[in-house]
Amino acid sequence: MMEEILKGLRASAEATRLRILGLCAHAELTVSDLVEILGQSQPRISRHLKLLVEAGVLVRNQEGPWAWYRLPEEGTGGELARLIVDLLPSDDRQHAQDLKRLQSISEGWTSRVADFFRQHAGDWEQIRSLHADQAAVDAALLAALPDGPIESLLDIGTGAGHVLSLVGKRAQSAIGVDRSREMLNVARSNLFRAGLRHCQVRQADMFALPFEDASFGAITMNMVLHFADRPDAALAEAGRVLAIGGRLVIVDFVTHHREQLREEQAHRWLGFDDAQIQSWCRAAGLYPLPPQHLAGGELTVALWSAERRA
Numbered sequence: 486m487m488e489e490i491l492k493g494l495r496a497s498a499e500a501t502r503l504r505i506l507g508l509c510a511h512a513e514l515t516v517s518d519l520v521e522i523l524g525q526s527q528p529r530i531s532r533h534l535k536l537l538v539e540a541g542v543l544v545r546n547q548e549g550p551w552a553w554y555r556l557p558e559e560g561t562g563g564e565l566a567r568l569i570v571d572l573l574p575s576d577d578r579q580h581a582q583d584l585k586r587l588q589s590i591s592e593g594w595t596s597r598v599a600d601f602f603r604q605h606a607g608d609w610e611q612i613r614s615l616h617a618d619q620a621a622v623d624a625a626l627l628a629a630l631p632d633g634p635i636e637s638l639l640d641i642g643t644g645a646g647h648v649l650s651l652v653g654k655r656a657q658s659a660i661g662v663d664r665s666r667e668m669l670n671v672a673r674s675n676l677f678r679a680g681l682r683h684c685q686v687r688q689a690d691m692f693a694l695p696f697e698d699a700s701f702g703a704i705t706m707n708m709v710l711h712f713a714d715r716p717d718a719a720l721a722e723a724g725r726v727l728a729i730g731g732r733l734v735i736v737d738f739v740t741h742h743r744e745q746l747r748e749e750q751a752h753r754w755l756g757f758d759d760a761q762i763q764s765w766c767r768a769a770g771l772y773p774l775p776p777q778h779l780a781g782g783e784l785t786v787a788l789w790s791a792e793r794r795a
């Protein structure tokens with residue numbers, strides 16, 4: 486423990502490395518983001534990052550060709566990094582300038598996001614036009630989650646982070662997973678802009694979640710299950726990481742006949758019925774709660790909730 490603290494302090498006790506910690510506390514960043522903000526060469530920045538990661542005050546998360554750096558959520562290294570970052574005076578000229586540059590490069594992310602949305606907007610608009618008002622679906626999702634603060638939230642198939650933006654404020658910590666790196670980059674940008682520093686995203690497959698058993702108090706799956714080859718396996722995996730007393734909320738379509746969604750939007754299932762979902766939840770060791778249907782438009786959206794009981 487003492488050794489870990491000393492290692493973390495030694496690694497942080499250098500001007501550029503302190504600036505890196507100050508930046509990564511605000512957003513998950515790549516080497517090229519940091520090169521652009523700090524105006525130093527890539528090999529230099531990479532060396533600093535390596536030292537910080539080895540000392541446990543920063544974590545590196547590789548997604549395909551990209552490595553992302555952020556402060557660790559837990560452990561001595563994470564606590565130490567946060568303490569150090571909190572001590573950085575907000576009126577320090579250098580630190581303020583770094584944050585300004587971060588803000589300005591994030592505008593570049595924003596335009597990437599806008600391009601991505603333009604490409605997909607048509608598909609999403611089409612889906613939305615088929616079901617109840619999005620605001621009503623969002624309100625029902627919020628109401629289906631346990632009352633009060635949520636200690637740890639997992640959003641499976643987070644996409645652009647819609648659910649994290651919606652529920653994030655109520656969660657003490659929240660993580661979204663998705664298999665699409667492109668979607669996750671959009672999510673990162675959205676979370677940064679919303680100031681949701683305690684929310685993060687990771688690339689992961691819903692069938693093999695990189696988390697220990699019983700890690701989350703609440704899990705959401707919003708419009709994801711109809712893409713799953715094996716929805717039963719996806720629910721079993723969600724059930725595995727749900728803590729005792731925790732709640733899973735699934736939002737998806739009720740069985741429908743709009744065949745063209747298979748072709749046009751790669752839907753694997755044309756919705757689900759209550760009994761099917763409830764039996765998969767039971768098989769996952771969960772206790773199903775009464776479902777809720779939101780009619781409106783051609784497709785009905787349902788919310789299926791289930792709890793893990795002792």
Ligand SMILES: C[S@@+](CC[C@H](N)C(=O)[O-])C[C@H]1O[C@@H](n2cnc3c(N)ncnc32)[C@H](O)[C@@H]1O
Nearest residue numbers: 642643644647663664665668690691707708712
């Ligand atoms: C229609 S989007 C919904 C996104 C988000 N939940 C929302 O409410 O806006 C479905 C998402 O599921 C993700 N997805 C599909 N199969 C997945 C899998 N096997 N593991 C993780 N994510 C997956 C897709 O990449 C996509 O981002």
